[in-house]
Amino acid sequence: MADETRATALRVGASEIRADAQAKAEGREAYAADCYPQGLLWAGAVRPGARHGLAHARIRSIDTRMATAMPGVVKVLTARDVPGTNRQGIVHKDMPVLADQKLRYAGDPVALVIAESPEALRAALCRVEVELEPLPAVCDPVAALATNAPRLHEERADNLLGAAEIRRGDGAEALASCDVVVAGEYSTPVQAHGFIETENGVACYAPDGTLTLTLSTQAPFRDRLEIAHALGLPFERIRVIAPCLGGGFGGKDGATVQCLLALAALNSGGRPVKMHWDREENLLAGYRRHACRIEYRLGARHDGTLQALHCRLVYDTGAYAHLGAEVMALGMEHAGGALSHPQCSDRRSVRLHQ
Structure with missing residues (x-):
């Protein structure tokens, strides 16, 4: 009898209760942005093109000494610290995790800062000195x-x-x-897609070589492929957890924080690392x-x-x-x-x- 009632309820035009509706309405549904494990570190990208108003420039030098010496800073990484190909992309692997030779748009990251707190991270991001040689930009497709x-x-x-x-x-x-x-x-x-939950995630590298990431993503399986290729890691040692998604619409179909977070986790001494873009960074570097x-x-x-x-x-x-x-x-x-x-x-x- 119960099966018959269920079959009747699933007729075309009949109302059906969403399985996730109540938890979302009550604020109990967990998103990647709600993940704050103990011992958390914070990671952020240095994007000098935005700072200097340059969409195309050659990287002459990157000086991380002042940022590295600041209180609360764990590490500052550049392209030379990226194992693997340092290239990501769903079809064409043409986008660097950290730019190594030049900037091709204002949002290109050149360094990754790992810090003990959001405050220490914000302060250190401003202390990475990047010398750029401006190059002619092309901003029109024709x-x-x-x-x-x-x-x-x-x-x-x-x-x-x-x-x-x-x-x-x-x-x-x-x-x-x-x-x-x-x-x-x-x-x-x-x-811009305008989703409420901006790009974010948490990554942790375990002693057994397993990399676990909890991400706001539309494509967790493909994220594993992106990370493995860009950082030279075994695909089978990468685990991606995708909780309820706070909006995507195509804007989270591809690597945003994924490879940066994975790189940070490889250099955090086993502590979990969080990256969460604010709206400005979302508009600067998102898809x-x-x-x-x-x-x-x-x-x-x-x-x-x-x-x-x-x-x-x-x-x-x-x-x-x-x-x-x-x-x-x-x-x-x-x-x-x-x-x-x-x-x-x-x-x-x-x-x-x-």
Whole structure:
């Protein structure tokens, strides 16, 4: 009888009580931001590009002596302290955990401070001296395509991350035969996800070589792959715990605090380490919805029947690849909307490194 009642309650249109509703409403649900183990240390990243107003610069020197000598500071780490590849990225491993040669955007971290308290951490972050040589910046995706545009990644021939085309029929011929052709250029801005729980987590490295992280993340399994690759750690020795997520919407699909926390835990003497970005750091260094330049030409008959479409999309993926090409692919798939004439759809898309 109980099974029959349950089956009836699950009918389409019937109300169902959410399993997590009461705990959240009463404030009992635990998030990564609520994790404060005993003996906690704090970690924070030094991001000199923001301090000096530079989006592109060569790193000439990093002086950590003053910060290291401050009371409450445990360690100050730079790229030379990063084991493994010092590179992270879901598809393209092009983003440093700690920048080693130059900054490619204002949020690039160059040093990691570990301290006994948030107060000691904030004071020490300001004491790491970084000498930067300004380089020409490129802040427009179309300008980034120019042959003389500053290159962000020297190993690449240009700033183009990827390009692709979807073609169905002869779009140019179909447009030429349309009774009406409407053209327009549009743009969408970079957009912050605005989740309430900003990027954070706690990491601890055990004597047996197990690294355990409690993270505000959308992809705990993939986090293990990111950390293992960037820091040269055995994948099977990394454990990621993902409690209830305080918002993500794609902004926590990729490494933010993960590799920095793991690096801090490797250098904390076995004590747990916490990193929690404030809103300013979230806006500076977190992931964003990609800006896009859109050019459309749409053709139709006099009766309003759509006949042809030519669309060019130019996405701005920023300094690093992240999921840029994959987002481009989704944009291409949806660019034609409901247009389905077998002979006249022509859709194109280009994806950039900024």
